[in-house]
Amino acid sequence: MPAADPAVKNGKTNASSRLPNLQPQEKINLFRQMLLIRRFEEKAKQAFTQTKIKGFCHLYNGQEAVAVGTISVLNEDDAVITAYRDHGHALVRGTDPNACMAELFGKITGCSRGKGGSMHFFDAKRHFYGGHGIVGGQIPLGTGLAFAQKYLGTNRVTLAYMGDGAINQGGVHEAMNLAALWKLPVVYIIENNEYSMGTSIARSSAGDPLTKRAGAFDMAAIQANGMDIDDVRAKTFEAVSLARTESQPTLMEIRTYRYFGHSMSDPGNYRSKDEIEQRRQSDPIELYKTRLLEQKVVTEEALNAIDEEVSAQAQAAYDFADQSPEPELETIYEDIFAPEDQIPEFRPDLREQK
Numbered sequence: 001m002p003a004a005d006p007a008v009k010n011g012k013t014n015a016s017s018r019l020p021n022l023q024p025q026e027k028i029n030l031f032r033q034m035l036l037i038r039r040f041e042e043k044a045k046q047a048f049t050q051t052k053i054k055g056f057c058h059l060y061n062g063q064e065a066v067a068v069g070t071i072s073v074l075n076e077d078d079a080v081i082t083a084y085r086d087h088g089h090a091l092v093r094g095t096d097p098n099a100c101m102a103e104l105f106g107k108i109t110g111c112s113r114g115k116g117g118s119m120h121f122f123d124a125k126r127h128f129y130g131g132h133g134i135v136g137g138q139i140p141l142g143t144g145l146a147f148a149q150k151y152l153g154t155n156r157v158t159l160a161y162m163g164d165g166a167i168n169q170g171g172v173h174e175a176m177n178l179a180a181l182w183k184l185p186v187v188y189i190i191e192n193n194e195y196s197m198g199t200s201i202a203r204s205s206a207g208d209p210l211t212k213r214a215g216a217f218d219m220a221a222i223q224a225n226g227m228d229i230d231d232v233r234a235k236t237f238e239a240v241s242l243a244r245t246e247s248q249p250t251l252m253e254i255r256t257y258r259y260f261g262h263s264m265s266d267p268g269n270y271r272s273k274d275e276i277e278q279r280r281q282s283d284p285i286e287l288y289k290t291r292l293l294e295q296k297v298v299t300e301e302a303l304n305a306i307d308e309e310v311s312a313q314a315q316a317a318y319d320f321a322d323q324s325p326e327p328e329l330e331t332i333y334e335d336i337f338a339p340e341d342q343i344p345e346f347r348p349d350l351r352e353q354k
């Protein structure tokens with residue numbers, strides 16, 4: 001794991017505000033959020049094996065510190081958009097674990113009414129805009145969110161996540177060009193887990209680090225260690241401050257690792273067990289646990305109790321999803337067009353002509 005460079009690069013000034021120190025309870029909460037994602041997905045894995053979850057299911061196991069760390073520096077009304085590996089981001093945004101699990105089961109009680117599945121979690125109320133299956137497709141959409149935030153005069157920012165494979169998509173570069181040109185309050189976050197499906201980064205991407213690509217657009221760039229939540233928070237805070245106070249975009253590369261296959265259907269024959277075992281040695285949850293114990297923020301017993309709580313939450317989500325009904329057939333015609341009361345005021349042209 002290369003050491004991450006603390007400075008926002010490419011000549012952009014860094015905003016002067018400082019990342020506030022966390023209170024003990026806030027640190028414990030970060031631990032809880034990471035562990036909830038881990039335990040939630042262990043249940044999802046079990047349900048997939050039992051064929052209660054069908055279709056695609058991409059686990060986030062190993063990458064938890066990225067979603068928890070980055071979103072922890074946001075305000076509630078900032079926007080988040082990501083790809084299909086989206087369970088962690090939704091849970092951190094505060095989407096009910098029951099609604100997340102029910103979505104995986106394809107039930108009407110799911111956060112996308114059972115019609116999205118694993119790849120299409122959505123929770124507009126919490127400013128979580130998906131959940132997208134086309135590699136890189138969410139990046140132009142996230143850029144649009146940031147454009148709207150600026151155009152409407154809000155002080156909000158957008159975090160737009162992608163994988164290390166997605167950074168090679170043409171639309172990503174078109175979007176970054178416009179974001180830099182129009183000075184949009186967006187942070188592009190590459191979750192570099194070293195693989196795009198079965199292809200290692202060494203075989204898919206020229207140029208190291210990936211943040212070099214920001215130079216083409218004179219955009220700020222920053223790297224973070226995705227196994228260390230404190231590093232993720234500190235670096236994301238710099239980028240978010242730049243977006244919020246100076247309306248400048250940043251490209252972040254956060255180095256992380258996924259322990260399981262690309263999706264539940266991937267046996268993962270392209271990498272060795274030794275490699276995975278070695279990477280598990282720097283597990284983000286274990287690392288943070290050790291740090292909290294060293295700092296005497298919390299006792300081991302208290303952390304074990306949190307594990308029991310989140311495990312019970314994951315089990316409750318499983319039971320809720322299992323017992324929920326399937327969507328009625330007629331619902332297939334719903335959620336296609338925006339209801340009139342959800343059309344933004346600045347687009348009266350979209351309202352139905354009476």
Ligand SMILES: Cc1ncc(C[n+]2csc(CCOP(=O)(O)OP(=O)(O)O)c2C)c(N)n1
Nearest residue numbers: 085133134135163164165166193195196197
């Ligand atoms: C446009 C497009 N091309 C190909 C695919 C098939 N596909 C799904 S995921 C994926 C790999 C993406 O890897 P990465 O961006 O690193 O994200 P990760 O899965 O590692 O989170 C590919 C090629 C797709 N969904 N969309």
Ligand SMILES: [Mg+2]
Nearest residue numbers: 163164195196
């Ligand atoms: Mg990847």
